[in-house]
Amino acid sequence: MNGSRSLQKPLGFWAIYGEAWKIFRKYPGYLFGATIAILVPYSLLNIYVSARYANPKALQQMTQAFSQLQNTPEGQAASSPALSAAVHGYIWLLAVSLIYLVVAKPFVNGMLIFLVMYLTSKGEAPSLNDGSSYAVRRWFPYIGTVMMLAILVIGGSMAVSLLLGVPTAVVSLASGLHWVYLLLFILLFVIAIYFAVRFSLSLTVTLAQPIAGLMAVGQSWGLTKRFFFRTLFFLLLIVLLNGIIPLLISFLGGGQMPIWLSSTLDSVVNILLTPFSVVAVTCYYVDLLVRHQLGA
Numbered sequence: 001m002n003g004s005r006s007l008q009k010p011l012g013f014w015a016i017y018g019e020a021w022k023i024f025r026k027y028p029g030y031l032f033g034a035t036i037a038i039l040v041p042y043s044l045l046n047i048y049v050s051a052r053y054a055n056p057k058a059l060q061q062m063t064q065a066f067s068q069l070q071n072t073p074e075g076q077a078a079s080s081p082a083l084s085a086a087v088h089g090y091i092w093l094l095a096v097s098l099i100y101l102v103v104a105k106p107f108v109n110g111m112l113i114f115l116v117m118y119l120t121s122k123g124e125a126p127s128l129n130d131g132s133s134y135a136v137r138r139w140f141p142y143i144g145t146v147m148m149l150a151i152l153v154i155g156g157s158m159a160v161s162l163l164l165g166v167p168t169a170v171v172s173l174a175s176g177l178h179w180v181y182l183l184l185f186i187l188l189f190v191i192a193i194y195f196a197v198r199f200s201l202s203l204t205v206t207l208a209q210p211i212a213g214l215m216a217v218g219q220s221w222g223l224t225k226r227f228f229f230r231t232l233f234f235l236l237l238i239v240l241l242n243g244i245i246p247l248l249i250s251f252l253g254g255g256q257m258p259i260w261l262s263s264t265l266d267s268v269v270n271i272l273l274t275p276f277s278v279v280a281v282t283c284y285y286v287d288l289l290v291r292h293q294l295g296a
Contacts, residue, residue: 008120010291011283013230017237020280027115031275033128034111039274042104043267049096051260053089061086106142106207109278110135113207116282141212145202148213152199160191197232198224204285223288234284238277245269 011019024031052058111131118126126134201220206212211219224231249265250257257265 008290010294011287013234016234016283016287017280020276020283023116023119023279023283024276027125028275030115030125030128030131031112031279032271034115034131035108035271035275037128037132038104038108038111039267039271042100043264043271045099046096047260047263047267049092050263051258053092054263055259058089102143102146106139106203107132107135108274109203110138110142110207112275112278113204113282116279116286117208120286135207138207141210141216142203142206144212145206145216148217149199149202152217153195156195160188193232194228197228197235200224200231200235201281201285201288204281208282208285223285223292227288227291231284231288235281238280242270242273242277245273 111128111134114131114134115125118124118130198221199217201223202217205216205219209216209219246266246269249269250262
């Protein structure tokens with residue numbers, strides 16, 4: 001694809017979306033082949049589990065079962081059918097979420113990112129078989145980066161809480177100025193946004209390059225150093241793109257839509273939007289790489 005060669009020079013903000021749209025239009029077979037092959041089986045499982053365990057009645061029963069647990073003798077609680085059903089339901093809901101995060105998402109993203117990187121280096125599209133093989137090879141590194149991000153987030157949260165939370169509590173108690181807590185919340189929110197943006201490309205790096213863990217996080221940190229606000233606004237647009245349609249569906253349904261229908265529509269929207277979103281973020285990542293190499 002000759003158009004992919006434009007990824008080898010710095011692009012304007014909107015030109016990156018334009019490049020992603022070119023890839024989206026020219027290679028729908030690869031994009032939707034990869035997305036459908038992975039997300040449709042997951043979506044069917046998600047629709048089934050949501051319809052059975054995430055409907056209002058089921059959620060209410062699970063909540064009641066857990067709330068009654070503290071007032072029930074231990075032996076009776078262990079054998080309670082209601083409690084067993086509640087635990088079973090929460091396990092299924094958690095399992096579906098984990099399947100998406102550690103199986104479906106890395107495999108589909110890996111195949112889509114591989115397309116962009118292959119186009120950038122070779123100027124032609126790979127086969128779905130090559131893409132799937134690549135995604136399988138990058139799965140363990142992807143999990144390693146996820147674990148590294150979890151360690152950094154948990155450790156960073158604890159450190160920030162100690163450094164800011166304790167002094168703030170002391171000042172607030174001593175002065176009686178409770179608005180100090182509001183300032184602390186705002187400061188923590190700003191810090192969280194800052195680190196989220198600086199770490200935001202870590203998983204993309206892992207699936208695009210033969211690195212993982214702290215090295216992938218470090219590359220994301222370095223690439224976004226001079227482009228913090230550019231990255232922030234780019235990712236915000238992607239979030240809005242993926243969020244506004246589900247919100248419209250929910251609004252049009254008036255909150256009365258059956259859970260199976262809502263889950264089905266959400267799955268369809270996810271399958272339609274995922275290819276463009278992943279391609280756009282990957283194009284943005286490649287643009288940052290080019291800028292870093294050229295010192296632009």
